[in-house]
Amino acid sequence: MVTYKLTVATGIDKYAGTFDYVYGTVIGELGQSQKTALDNAGRDHYRGCVKYDVNSKAPLGDIWFVELEKRNYIGDDWFCRYLEVKCPDGSCKRFPCYRWIVGNATIRLREGSGKEFHFFHTLPHAWRPGIPKCIDAKSENDLALDHRFNYQKTSDFKKSVHSMLVDHDNYVYSFNDLNIKNLLCKWKSWNDLEDFRNILFKPILFFSSEYVMEHWKEDWFFGYQFLNGCNPRMIKSCFNLPEKFPVTEDMVQATLGPNTTLNKEMKDGKIYLVDYCILEGIPVNVIKGKRQYVTAPLCLLYDHLKRGLIPLAIQIQQKPGQDNPIFLPSDPELDWLLAKMWVRHAEFQVYEALSHLLRTHLVSEVFCIATMRHLPTVHPVYKLLIPHMRDTLQINTNARLNLISENGIFKEIVSTGGEGLALLVQKECQVMNFRSLLPPFDFEDRNVSRLKNYFYRDDSLKQWEAMKSFVSSIVDLYYSSNTDVMEDKELQNWIHDVVTEGFRDLHQFDKTELVTILAGVIFTSSAQHAAINSGQFDWCSWVPNTPCSMRCPPPTRKGLATMDLIMNTLPDVHMSCFEVAITWVLSRELPTAVWLGQYPEDYFIEKAAKDHIEKFQEALKKIEKSIDERNANSQLKYEYLSPRKIENSIAI
Numbered sequence: 001m002v003t004y005k006l007t008v009a010t011g012i013d014k015y016a017g018t019f020d021y022v023y024g025t026v027i028g029e030l031g032q033s034q035k036t037a038l039d040n041a042g043r044d045h046y047r048g049c050v051k052y053d054v055n056s057k058a059p060l061g062d063i064w065f066v067e068l069e070k071r072n073y074i075g076d077d078w079f080c081r082y083l084e085v086k087c088p089d090g091s092c093k094r095f096p097c098y099r100w101i102v103g104n105a106t107i108r109l110r111e112g113s114g115k116e117f118h119f120f121h122t123l124p125h126a127w128r129p130g131i132p133k134c135i136d137a138k139s140e141n142d143l144a145l146d147h148r149f150n151y152q153k154t155s156d157f158k159k160s161v162h163s164m165l166v167d168h169d170n171y172v173y174s175f176n177d178l179n180i181k182n183l184l185c186k187w188k189s190w191n192d193l194e195d196f197r198n199i200l201f202k203p204i205l206f207f208s209s210e211y212v213m214e215h216w217k218e219d220w221f222f223g224y225q226f227l228n229g230c231n232p233r234m235i236k237s238c239f240n241l242p243e244k245f246p247v248t249e250d251m252v253q254a255t256l257g258p259n260t261t262l263n264k265e266m267k268d269g270k271i272y273l274v275d276y277c278i279l280e281g282i283p284v285n286v287i288k289g290k291r292q293y294v295t296a297p298l299c300l301l302y303d304h305l306k307r308g309l310i311p312l313a314i315q316i317q318q319k320p321g322q323d324n325p326i327f328l329p330s331d332p333e334l335d336w337l338l339a340k341m342w343v344r345h346a347e348f349q350v351y352e353a354l355s356h357l358l359r360t361h362l363v364s365e366v367f368c369i370a371t372m373r374h375l376p377t378v379h380p381v382y383k384l385l386i387p388h389m390r391d392t393l394q395i396n397t398n399a400r401l402n403l404i405s406e407n408g409i410f411k412e413i414v415s416t417g418g419e420g421l422a423l424l425v426q427k428e429c430q431v432m433n434f435r436s437l438l439p440p441f442d443f444e445d446r447n448v449s450r451l452k453n454y455f456y457r458d459d460s461l462k463q464w465e466a467m468k469s470f471v472s473s474i475v476d477l478y479y480s481s482n483t484d485v486m487e488d489k490e491l492q493n494w495i496h497d498v499v500t501e502g503f504r505d506l507h508q509f510d511k512t513e514l515v516t517i518l519a520g521v522i523f524t525s526s527a528q529h530a531a532i533n534s535g536q537f538d539w540c541s542w543v544p545n546t547p548c549s550m551r552c553p554p555p556t557r558k559g560l561a562t563m564d565l566i567m568n569t570l571p572d573v574h575m576s577c578f579e580v581a582i583t584w585v586l587s588r589e590l591p592t593a594v595w596l597g598q599y600p601e602d603y604f605i606e607k608a609a610k611d612h613i614e615k616f617q618e619a620l621k622k623i624e625k626s627i628d629e630r631n632a633n634s635q636l637k638y639e640y641l642s643p644r645k646i647e648n649s650i651a652i
Contacts, residue, residue: 020072030061067108099377443460459642
């Protein structure tokens with residue numbers, strides 16, 4: 001009789017264990033062991049690791065599989081992390097699992113460096129024509145347990161949705177404490193900005209949002225947000241003014257100052273443009289029977305030596321004309337303020353629908369589904385990507401159900417809510433390619449290398465280099481040549497799925513391209529999502545800075561702006577409260593977060609792979625240190641791309 005020591009590791013989250021019957025069989029090249037009841041007369045599969053003796057009549061040779069069989073006793077699902085088999089000769093092999101075992105089930109796990117076929121039976125589903133396909137799930141109950149939130153996160157998420165909790169100076173406030181529940185039923189305008197400040201905002205201030213409230217009217221701060229706000233991917237160099245934006249030298253001379261001209265500054269690469277042309281023609285939402293308004297502004301900016309990036313001119317609509325004036329900093333104060341608010345309103349639409357929803361959530365879902373459908377669970381690419389896909393399917397399913405559905409929150413408070421949002425995403429998909437998701441190419445295409453204090457750019461490039469180096473080292477372990485990549489049928493099926501369902505511009509697929517694609521997936525689902533998502537509350541909770549909707553049409557000439565017009569144009573009390581609430585829920589730090597570079601589930605068992613993970617973690621520590629040093633003496637810190645602030649995956 002030969003005895004093998006079998007270690008069974010159950011998940012550590014609440015309700016991960018089971019009281020059902022579990023049996024184990026060790027299978028090797030020379031045969032298999034006896035089927036053994038994994039029961040030591042205790043709560044074996046509750047949490048943690050339990051060891052068992054599994055006997056065989058003869059040596060099994062090289063161990064290939066461990067077979068687990070679960071049979072219902074009370075119908076209790078079980079999350080198994082991994083198994084380990086210690087052989088009589090002292091050698092040890094690990095068998096990753098990291099999945100839920102539901103009902104009566106038998107699964108066969110292969111040793112971590114081998115390959116086990118795994119197929120994700122759910123097919124991609126078209127949420128809207130012309131948009132990357134998503135999982136065919138109408139609710140979280142349609143998702144496999146492996147792709148749902150764990151108990152702790154489910155409880156926390158539901159609690160946050162029902163009650164916005166904020167811990168500030170040791171006081172805890174909620175919707176009830178803020179009286180927001182009572183305000184949600186009020187569909188009227190705020191009286192003035194002070195009314196807004198005192199009733200809604202004052203009790204829940206954080207440093208960043210308070211800073212926004214104090215400085216949002218200032219031109220330098222307006223410009224700063226294009227660099228390091230919640231949507232820092234719109235600005236691009238302007239060497240020639242577009243015909244649709246007829247700004248003259250005389251219009252901007254006062255802002256530029258003496259001894260220079262607009263043409264000179266354009267030639268020197270100091271003039272920048274933000275163009276929201278994609279919003280032109282987007283149908284507007286109707287909220288409570290009242291038509292909302294959407295414009296497609298153009299904003300010209302100047303990278304001033306002392307003042308930073310400042311706006312030079314704003315045109316609220318795309319087509320120039322007498323009823324579409326070009327607003328300037330020299331105009332009456334409220335005219336200029338209202339023009340900037342129209343730009344910030346356009347920013348909210350593009351930010352939430354395109355930069356956030358499409359370019360992080362939906363893009364990552366394409367790769368997530370392809371990974372589940374085509375890669376074995378111990379395939380090196382599966383093991384590399386799966387930590388960066390945690391909870392993405394459920395958060396996206398929830399978004400389609402509660403945020404962007406026909407009756408979702410966006411339909412209730414956002415000027416492009418409903419069909420406008422879908423059309424906006426469809427238009428972006430026609431011009432979006434995979435290249436635009438990669439930091440070096442994005443910054444090159446927008447020609448923004450000269451911009452000062454563009455921390456999003458600087459930190460993104462640092463993250464990109466660290467990720468690409470890490471991915472390259474992992475790929476080198478398993479693929480020695482382009483031929484290896486081309487002959488991996490599972491990997492080829494994976495990229496074919498991605499091309500078919502999302503990115504037709506990925507034509508070549510050699511080893512170099514594989515590294516770029518994998519690094520792009522990891523960057524998009526971690527760093528890019530953090531840069532876009534984490535600042536929602538900071539930049540949007542002071543609603544006048546980034547209004548979700550506009551309730552009056554834009555001015556057709558100068559001299560019309562009054563404070564009454566501004567307050568009647570801004571979101572009303574109900575919409576404002578919802579904007580504050582939803583941006584808090586979606587950008588807060590979760591207690592279940594797994595930070596970038598942390599891999600609590602040991603999918604890679606090879607020492608070389610683990611060494612590369614450690615090197616990646618060291619690189620991230622250096623990035624974190626450099627960001628801390630830059631922020632040390634800065635009043636307005638940029639921390640969204642600090643590794644300790646970046647989740648591994650799109651999990652919120």
